[in-house]
Amino acid sequence: MTSAGRTPRAVAIIPARYASHRLPGKPLADIAGLPMIVHVMRRTAAASLINDVIVATDDDRIADAVRKHGGTAVMTSADIRSGTDRVARVAATLDGYDIIVNVQGDEPLIPPAMIDQAVRPLIDDRTIEAGTLVRRIARPADLESPNVVKVVLDTTGRCLYFSRSPIPYGRDLPVAELLSRYPVYAHIGLYVFRREFLLQYAELPPTPLERAENLEQLRILEHGHALHATVTGHESIAVDTAEDLERVRSMMG
Numbered sequence: 001m002t003s004a005g006r007t008p009r010a011v012a013i014i015p016a017r018y019a020s021h022r023l024p025g026k027p028l029a030d031i032a033g034l035p036m037i038v039h040v041m042r043r044t045a046a047a048s049l050i051n052d053v054i055v056a057t058d059d060d061r062i063a064d065a066v067r068k069h070g071g072t073a074v075m076t077s078a079d080i081r082s083g084t085d086r087v088a089r090v091a092a093t094l095d096g097y098d099i100i101v102n103v104q105g106d107e108p109l110i111p112p113a114m115i116d117q118a119v120r121p122l123i124d125d126r127t128i129e130a131g132t133l134v135r136r137i138a139r140p141a142d143l144e145s146p147n148v149v150k151v152v153l154d155t156t157g158r159c160l161y162f163s164r165s166p167i168p169y170g171r172d173l174p175v176a177e178l179l180s181r182y183p184v185y186a187h188i189g190l191y192v193f194r195r196e197f198l199l200q201y202a203e204l205p206p207t208p209l210e211r212a213e214n215l216e217q218l219r220i221l222e223h224g225h226a227l228h229a230t231v232t233g234h235e236s237i238a239v240d241t242a243e244d245l246e247r248v249r250s251m252m253g
Contacts, residue, residue: 008098008123010192011052012044012115013090015083016105018059022241027062027105029245032252035065036239039108039252042069047115049123050101056090082216084191088202091195099123100198102191106239108248110190114234118192121228129197130220131228132159134185135235140175142186149187149215151229159227162187162215188232191217197225 016027016037023029027037037055045053055066055073058080063073074093080086087102099122103115118133134151142148146164154160161167170178178184193201207222209215220227239245 009051009096010049010099010101010119010123011054011091011094011097012047012050012101012103013087014040014044014053014055014103014105015086016055016057016059016062017078017083017086018057018062019078023239023245025061026239026245027057027059028065029239031108031245031249034069035062036108036245037062037066037105038069038071040103040105040110041066041071043108043110043112044101044103044115047112047119049116049119051097054090055105056086058086084198084216085202088198091193091198094195097195100193100195102193104189104238107236108239109251110236111234114188114232114236115190117230117232117234118190121230122192122194128228129194129225130201131192131230132217133188133190133232134229135188135232137179137184137186140179143175143179143184149189151185151187153183153185153229157229157231159217159221159229161221162213162218164213164215185229185231187217188236189238201225 018025020026028035041053056076057063058076058078066073074090076086076089091100121131122128137143143166149162150167151162152160152167204223207219209222210218
């Protein structure tokens with residue numbers, strides 16, 4: 001509850017750019033007869049803790065597809081540097097929402113319950129400024145892949161560091177034994193912010209470790225703020241390549 005006794009209201013904002021180095025126009029990619037962004041929008045709207053859903057895009061074709069299927073789209077500049085900045089730009093124009101959820105526009109299989117898991121801590125604990133999701137790593141290949149972002153947590157669930165390198169380092173332990181004996185986590189790029197903190201975060205300058213790892217969430221930690229992590233058992237698939245798209249099509253066809 002808020003200080004006024006009102007349950008916090010959450011809006012999910014889905015950033016969707018047309019340009020993509022590996023898969024241009026992917027928000028409009030057809031999956032089971034619908035554009036990918038429509039699948040993401042509908043699954044997000046099915047989350048019980050989400051009050052409204054907005055797609056933030058830089059392309060009229062994406063906005064038209066969203067509106068055609070009953071969704072809300074807001075146009076944003078193509079020059080915005082990141083998805084979080086795009087979300088913040090829209091959030092700054094909104095009133096009546098306490099919590100802003102950044103849902104990636106390329107996850108057409110995202111479970112609504114996963115979104116609720118990320119939102120719940122900010123509803124239950126008003127001291128949390130921002131939250132995200134992590135999953136336990138089971139495969140050695142995931143630990144070693146630079147495409148899987150690793151994260152280490154403290155004992156209260158706050159993120160200590162993110163890296164594309166394997167962390168924690170197992171020293172003399174074989175990788176399989178490290179994964180079986182210790183909690184080793186991969187980051188899932190879904191973020192939940194208190195609105196006032198998101199607007200503050202968007203004004204913070206990029207930081208050295210953020211640049212080194214090419215991970216924008218490190219900006220939160222380097223500027224001395226906490227990022228809460230919730231461990232989820234849910235799985236989702238991000239569509240980054242043509243191969244990912246075909247995999248998702250086969251699962252949803």
